[in-house]
Amino acid sequence: MNVQFTDKIDNIFKSTLHLIKDNGFHGTPMSQIAKHADVAIGTIYHYFPSKDELILALFEYCRKELYAHIFQHVNQEMDYKEQFYSVFKSFCTFHIHQREYSCFFEQFYNSPYNEIIRQKEFLEGPYGQNTFMKFILRGIQENHFKPLDEKIICSAYIGAAISYAKTVVYGKIDFSEKELTDLIDIIWTGIKNND
Template identity: 50%
Template structure:
């Protein structure tokens, strides 16, 4: 991939995330994104034919970033319980360290764009869900209870999101003891 192309896209994504965090989807027009990114409006439309397209591509970009951060560091040879702890901890740390992405994903999931992403999936879009796949692996290896994977993912992700918000709002520190307590609570609820 062209480095200049990648750098421009990264710049546009970075500025779009910051603007959406501050102004929301509707308060962030393409012209504002162009100005903040220091690129011509025509350049943005060259890469993204519409704001809808930009938002959907940004969603894919964010999912890849979080999945890469969480799963690229996990050694598949480790015992599943250890992997489980690492995935949950890295999920929380990513959210605390990447508030623009965290804010974007929350807004996205509570907007009509979420439905558009699901529709795109149905017509051949790729939506790899590494958390679901990770939990299914735990069920297949008899490490996790065999329940509806989406219910388990809700408990897993919901707990991580709530914990991360508690850290961001200053209610608890992001330290080893609190992460271990969170992992223990979730693990005890889902282990086989």
């Protein structure tokens, strides 16, 4: 389906995100989405052939929003390390403040849907749409890191960011610019090329 961004579709997406945040993936029936989005249930089926397809389309939508967000402060005048820090911080703040998106991501990645996306990406070749991975690869090419596999770098980087965001969201610690910097320092110190 070629998603035209009508208001209705936008409402459906927003409502779905909102309800999934509160009630979880399978606690959100189509009927409830329809009611919350103020459209008829048939209307959802007019745009999306099934609930699965709705979820998948929503995932693509959310991923685009995420990428737009994490690179928003990056510009050509920053050196790589500055960009590396900026992206990390944006990544964290996105997951902390855009809870509807991050809840959706978390549930999505840990569900059978994820398998579908993985197979799709496998066909598209490595890192097709994945702007973030390309950013890491550039760091490798420009020799900013120790000789580490890009996926190891990602593990440390994304793992730490998500783990931190969860810690803040669950109220175990308050958000603090200083601690966020501590954390990205840990990663940068651990992977940066000391040559």
